[in-house]
Amino acid sequence: MLKQFFIICSGSDTDILDKCSTGEQNKYAGIGATVFFTAIMAFIAASYALYTVFDNLFIAIAFGFIWGLLIFNLDRYIVSTIKKTGSITDELIQASPRIILAVIIAIVISKPLELKIFEKEINQVLLEQKNELTLANKNQIAEQFTPTIESLNNNITALRQQINTKETEVNALYDTYIAEAEGTAGTKLLGKGPVYKEKREKHDALLAELQQLKAENKAKITAAETQIATLKGDYETQIVSTQPIINNFDGLMARVNALGKLPWLPSFFIFLLFLAIETSPILAKLLSPKSAYDFRLEDQETAIKTNVLQNKNQREALLKTDHAINDRIYNDIEKEDELYTYKRKKVRELMQLQADAFFKHQKNAF
Structure with missing residues (x-):
């Protein structure tokens, strides 16, 4: 039963093959088994690849099953259409487009399985890329807020500098009229004379200006600090809202690119393995001598052609x-x-x- 199923998978004519020897039947059963298991591998590979895209197991299995049937049908067609003519040149010309198609199928099948085999290494590469993207994202968002925040900080510094400058002037006037009262500077007359009163009035006027400046600048500083706090809050909000996009940076294309950053030799050998599996039925037909099945098939086709x-x-x-x-x-x-x-x-x-x-x-x- 299993042998008959694999013979059907090989795409051979079962009526003709029933008249051939057991060895001939076993050869085509082996070719059919290769076609069948290649389709199974294609189903697994496509299901995994589509699962990374849709994140849904049932959708991935459904599309993977359809893809497996497609690969099965293509492989079966490729093998069944190769005819033994007895001329190596004619057979190679006949098989060349089918070999190219087999190479394409091998690439399509092997790539998703490579992603699964090297999943841990790919995850490490993706983690490094996500960290780089996170830092780059923070820097890009900061470029939107940093100039405004720096400008506000400079304004705060300037406002405080104004207060400090005014305080220095007030303190200098205070020292002046105190020294005048003590007689250690100015007129050097002890007591609170006219000069003292003049200097004291000048100090008091400047002190009033200082108090007013402090009140005005304090309000401006408070408004600037509030605006800075708002900008920093907006910055953090954008960081939080954009981070999930970076965290989800693990789709099919991202994984394929990450695989390309790994050493190429292991991936290349896996591709060669699937290429050997995919082309083995074709090579088996090309390398094997013309057998009883080929003669019977040729006899049947030429009889129909003659008729x-x-x-x-x-x-x-x-x-x-x-x-x-x-x-x-x-x-x-x-x-x-x-x-x-x-x-x-x-x-x-x-x-x-x-x-x-x-x-x-x-x-x-x-």
């Missing part, structure tokens, strides 16, 4: 003969007076009817 050619030639000869007979018949009839007289009579009657109809039509017009 078709015979039927075609007979139809052409029949048509040619029929034309010749018809020509002779019409040539003989052409010389008969009886047929001429009869046809002349009928033509006369037809022309009379046409004349009557024309006259009737003209009469009705008036």
Whole structure:
């Protein structure tokens, strides 16, 4: 039962193969088994690849099953259409497009399985890429806020500097009028004279300006600090909202690119393995000598071809003969007076009817 199933998978003619030896049947059963298990590997590979795309097991299995059937049908077609002609050159020319197709199928099958085999290494590469993307994302978002924040900080620094400068001036005036009162500077007269009062009034006026400046600048500093806090909050919000996009950076294309960053030799050998599996039925047919199945198949095809050619030639000869007979018949009839007289009579009657109809039509017009 299993042997018969694999023979069907090989695409061979079961009626012809039943008349061949057991060894011949086993050869085609082996070819069919290769085709079948290649389709199984294609199903697994496609299911895994589509699972990384859709994140849904049932959808991945459904599409993977369809893909497996497609690969099975292609492989079966490739193997069944290779005919043994006895000429190596003709067979190679015949097999070359099928070998190219087999190479493409091997690449398509092997790549998703490589992604699964090297999954841990790929995850490490993706982690490094995600970290780089996270830092780059933070820097790009910071570029939107940093200039404004720096400008606000500079304004705060300038406002505080104004206060400090004013305080320095007030303190200097304070030291001046105190020294005047003590008689250690200025007029050097002890006591609170007119000069002292003048310097004290100047100090008090500047102190009032300082208090007003402190109040105004404090309000400005508070507003700037509030704006900075808002900007920092917006920055953190954007970081949090964009981080899931980076965290989900593990799709099929990202994994394929990450696989390309790994050493190429292991991946190349896996591809060679699947290429050998995919092309083995074709190579087996090319390398094997012309067997009983090939002779029987050729005999059946040539018999049909001969029969078709015979039927075609007979139809052409029949048509040619029929034309010749018809020509002779019409040539003989052409010389008969009886047929001429009869046809002349009928033509006369037809022309009379046409004349009557024309006259009737003209009469009705008036």
